Amino acid sequence: MSALAERLAAVDARIADAARSAGRDARDITRIVVTKFHPASLVRELHGLGVVDVGENRQQELVAKSEELSELDLRWHFIGQLQTKKARSVRRAAAAIHSVDRERLVDALDGAAEPGDAPLDVLVQVNLTDDPARGGIAPDGVTALAERIAAAPTLALKGVMAVAPLDEPPASAFARLAGYAELVRAVEPAATWISAGMSADLVEAIACGATHLRIGSAITGPRAARV
Numbered sequence: 001m002s003a004l005a006e007r008l009a010a011v012d013a014r015i016a017d018a019a020r021s022a023g024r025d026a027r028d029i030t031r032i033v034v035t036k037f038h039p040a041s042l043v044r045e046l047h048g049l050g051v052v053d054v055g056e057n058r059q060q061e062l063v064a065k066s067e068e069l070s071e072l073d074l075r076w077h078f079i080g081q082l083q084t085k086k087a088r089s090v091r092r093a094a095a096a097i098h099s100v101d102r103e104r105l106v107d108a109l110d111g112a113a114e115p116g117d118a119p120l121d122v123l124v125q126v127n128l129t130d131d132p133a134r135g136g137i138a139p140d141g142v143t144a145l146a147e148r149i150a151a152a153p154t155l156a157l158k159g160v161m162a163v164a165p166l167d168e169p170p171a172s173a174f175a176r177l178a179g180y181a182e183l184v185r186a187v188e189p190a191a192t193w194i195s196a197g198m199s200a201d202l203v204e205a206i207a208c209g210a211t212h213l214r215i216g217s218a219i220t221g222p223r224a225a226r227v
């Protein structure tokens with residue numbers, strides 16, 4: 001077994017354990033492997049191990065890798081801050097965008113649809129901190145943003161996404177996120193996704209109802225320094 005296969009299996013075992021402890025079915029949890037800063041060859045290797053859902057946080061990397069691997073059956077999730085001028089190319093490449101945090105971006109993504117496009121899955125990214133630089137909309141804006149997405153004909157509102165704060169235990173932050181998920185479901189009952197949980201806090205996220213985990217380094221190994 002390769003080191004990569006071992007790490008993937010170990011993470012999947014942790015997910016299964018955490019789901020069991022939370023009284024949940026692990027089949028209701030999608031494990032997205034975050035491959036940012038790693039080459040397309042690693043994504044190909046992951047695909048060979050059965051990985052389907054992969055995540056990227058930069059437009060250029062998403063586009064380059066998804067084009068290079070276009071013959072593989074992969075679902076690309078975009079999880080990073082997104083400039084409106086890059087909405088079109090990210091929409092082309094991604095199956096889902098987790099990081100929608102402002103109305104202008106909703107309009108840009110909706111306007112980027114081509115005739116005949118399937119609706120694009122999008123999530124409201126919620127900021128669980130008081131620092132606007134961390135990305136995500138402040139909690140008091142969640143309902144209005146969800147309504148804007150629900151009204152966009154080419155977007156499908158799927159749920160919420162968040163990153164745990166650095167200065168708070170993840171469990172209490174993810175408990176708040178579960179409340180914001182309810183606000184979004186009040187707008188769109190089918191918006192059942194909760195995208196939360198990274199390498200360090202996946203157990204807490206599963207306990208708080210996460211349906212989509214974004215796991216990077218625990219599976220891929222350490223990332224090279226950002227270039």
Ligand SMILES: *Cc1c(COP(=O)(O)O)cnc(C)c1O
Pocket residue numbers: 034036057079080163198199200214215216217218
């Ligand atoms: C990099 C990243 C992850 C994965 O983080 P790890 O700690 O490597 O698991 C998850 N979510 C977002 C938004 C990221 O940018």
